[in-house]
Amino acid sequence: MPxxxxxxxxxxxxxxxxxxxxxxxAGFTLYKDGNPPAPATPTPTQNxxxxxxxxxxxxxxxxxxxxxxxxxxxxxxxxxADEDQNVWIxxxxxxxxxxxxxxLPAGIGICTVTGTKSISIACR
Numbered sequence: 001m002p003x004x005x006x007x008x009x010x011x012x013x014x015x016x017x018x019x020x021x022x023x024x025x026a027g028f029t030l031y032k033d034g035n036p037p038a039p040a041t042p043t044p045t046q047n048x049x050x051x052x053x054x055x056x057x058x059x060x061x062x063x064x065x066x067x068x069x070x071x072x073x074x075x076x077x078x079x080x081a082d083e084d085q086n087v088w089i090x091x092x093x094x095x096x097x098x099x100x101x102x103x104l105p106a107g108i109g110i111c112t113v114t115g116t117k118s119i120s121i122a123c124r
Contacts (some may be wrong), residue, residue, distance in 0.1 A: 011052075011089060011091075011104075011121050011123055012049055012052060012089065012091035012100065012121055013049070013091065013100065014048065014049050015046050015047065015048055015049070015093075016046075016047045016049075016091075016093040016096065016098065016100065017044055017045070017046055017047075018044065018045050018047060018096060018098065019042055019043070019044045019045075020042050020043075020045070021042050022042065030042075045095065045096070047093035047094055047095045047096045047098075048093060048094050049091060049092075049093060049094075049119050049121075050092055050093060050094040050119060051091075051092040051113065051119060052089055052090065052091055052092065052111070052113050052119070052121050053089070053090040053092065053099075054077050054079075054087055054088065054089055054090075054104075054111060055087070055088050055090065056085055056086060056087060056088075057086050057088060058088055058101060059088060059090045059099070059101050065077060065079075065087070067113075072116075073114055073115055073116045074112060074113070074114045075112070075113050075114075076110060076111070076112045076113075077110065077111045077112075078109065078110050079104075079108065079109055079110070079111075080109040080110070086103060087103070087104045087108070088101055088102065088103050088104065089101065089102060089104055089111070089121075089123075091121075104123065108123045108124065109124065110123065110124055111123040
């Protein structure tokens with residue numbers, strides 16, 4: 001199996017930039033709750049990488065894979081036993097329900113996720 005090393009920026013973007021754009025019903029104006037309430041405009045948020053999940057196929061298929069070894073703060077997944085497996089990574093971000101997902105490149109056999117506040121992801 002060829003070796004291919006990927007670091008967190010290559011495999012998961014370190015930040016997910018989001019702009020929440022609410023769809024307002026006709027006749028309503030958006031306000032921020034406060035004292036006093038103030039007119040609001042959607043503002044971008046930067047959500048930092050806070051973890052990764054691995055699954056067989058896309059995450060909507062719900063085939064999450066458990067790590068083979070876990071020793072806080074490090075978890076390791078070993079995919080070498082089934083080279084035909086279609087493994088996906090899902091990058092999770094603090095402060096949002098959204099995640100980014102994509103299939104891992106061919107030849108990736110082991111992925112390690114380390115950290116609690118600052119996440120490091122390495123796959124080879």
